[in-house]
Amino acid sequence: MGTVRHEIVIDAPAYAAWDVVTDAGNLHTWFPGLVDSRLEDDLRTIVADNGLEMPERIITNDPLLRRFQYQIEAPLFRHHLGTIDVIELSDDQCIAVYSTDCDPSVLALAIGGASADALQNLKTMCEGAS
């Protein structure tokens, strides 16, 4: 199993970051390399810039913990779990933690690598809006 984790401090309220993270049909607005994301029930389909489509099953959306988890359901993966935690630091500051667990492990680097840029975009969006 390959595990990659990135985190970023955001100068915005936790609820603001949580709102973006859980707006699952708009992932492409902050996750790099995506041109579209569609949501039907708990199945999100992401579309990469190169046309590649991947289905993702949303398995946790816990507003109390502010934990969002999803699994990529593509044959490339024997296992995938993406976890985004938004943790309140103060009324106007939070930390977002994006973890990627994959088997084959190498895929964690490719997916998790993009998540670092995603967090940066999330920070920009939230701080711009607050």
Next chain:
Amino acid sequence: MGRKILFITTDQQRYDTIGCNGATFARTPNIDSLAETGIRYERMHNQSVVCMPSRSTMLTGQHQHTHGVWMNGIPLPEDAPSVAADLHTAGYKTALVGKAHFEPFFDPFSRFTENKLSGEGVFTLPSRQADGTIGVHRGFDHMELATHGAVGALHYALDMNVHHPEMVGDFYRVLDNDFEVNAESFGETGAPQVKYNEVPRDLYHTDWVANKTIDWLNTLGQGDDFFCWMSFPDPHHPWDPPTSEKDRVPWRDIDLPDGYIEDRSERERVIDGKPRHWRLWYDGNLVGNYEAPKKWVPSTMTPDQVREVNALNAVEVELIDEAIGRVLATIEARGWTDDVDVIFTTDHGELQGDYGLLFKGPYHTDALMRLPLIWKPAPSASIPSQVVTKPVSMVDLAPTFATIAGLQVPGHMQGNPLPTDDRDAATRGFERSLTAWDCELFGVCMYLRTIHRDGYTATYYLPGTVHDGTEGELYVHAEDPLQRTNRWDDPALRGIRNDLIADLRDHQPPVHDPELPVAAPV
């Protein structure tokens, strides 16, 4: 009209694989001819022994910790300094044909520009420059890209998949089903990353790179100044040259290389004298990064496997040499030869059997750090041919390009224009080369800092997964040219060891802030 620059690089090529540096397996008359009429450097070291940091050093003129690409898989920031951009601003036409690898190949979301070009049918895209303006990507008007096969998003792969799809499967599959570096063999000895490739020679990426370089040169006006980086993906593994060429160097007929120790007990005694990760990898118990197959155990390698790898490597080197000859003939036919500087080098070496190992990794010996470097100055510059024995460094390449073009060396560059002889080197203080290794991958981390000076190579290890910070390596090249005897703990050398390490610490380059995250495996 000024001097034009043809910068030729290969990938993962040892110092001793070209004729002028003593190669016995491959014949390289074109490269040897450049050396005869130019300057051959006997001690050029890279600042990293893997591709992305090293190539970023060539482009920026900076050490890996300064440009920030401290490990494979980290993209060089789009607005990093670029000597190509400096030349472009000065009016040069600029191209990079072949392997760039400033950005990761493993890119499922197509995030990186290098991987977007072919899909968009273009050869450059607008990109942020170091000065904040928007210009061509990394300063190149034309990027026509290739890597070690016909899979992926680069121009060569697209060409093969569109025009010769039946050939794509003949290349060795670099990654296995788990996306790890493939350990399979399709050769005659069971050596990893070996395959006899049915692709015709003229479709193989070596000739493709030369053809595309010639095509681009032929788009230029007679009076154009140019910086053309022709970057061959070979002789980096996989060793899968066209089968039609394999009889150039029959593996059964070649001697084992000097660096291979045939006697197992002696080989293991030598490895056991080095820091612990050497033996751990040799036994297949630790691969520190993504540079070698995890499922391959070096201690199982046979002498015939070493021969086959070396023979196929030599075949690839010969194809490169002949491709270079064709490009030089084009330059001659255009009437440019008098005004063209040709620089030939590579990004890092290959263990190729040394100590019973293959590939590369955190192993700072000549196999990986000492590189072939030849500079044939434009004849119009009237610089005599020489052999330079003083140490020079990869950070010196970009300042050399700037100087050839008549530019001031930009302040961000950390090297100096290459010396033209040993006296020039002594006068301008060429006395040391520094190399670094950092890797952090799935809980394994290693950090090496190395200096070569006065005929010694010294490495100290920072604390990491298998090192506590007290380990080191010290080699005396005059007595031990193959770096078999680690003298780190030899009391007789304690003074020189302390002096070298103090010098090494004093010359550590500034560190990129913030530290850049790993974005992909490679």
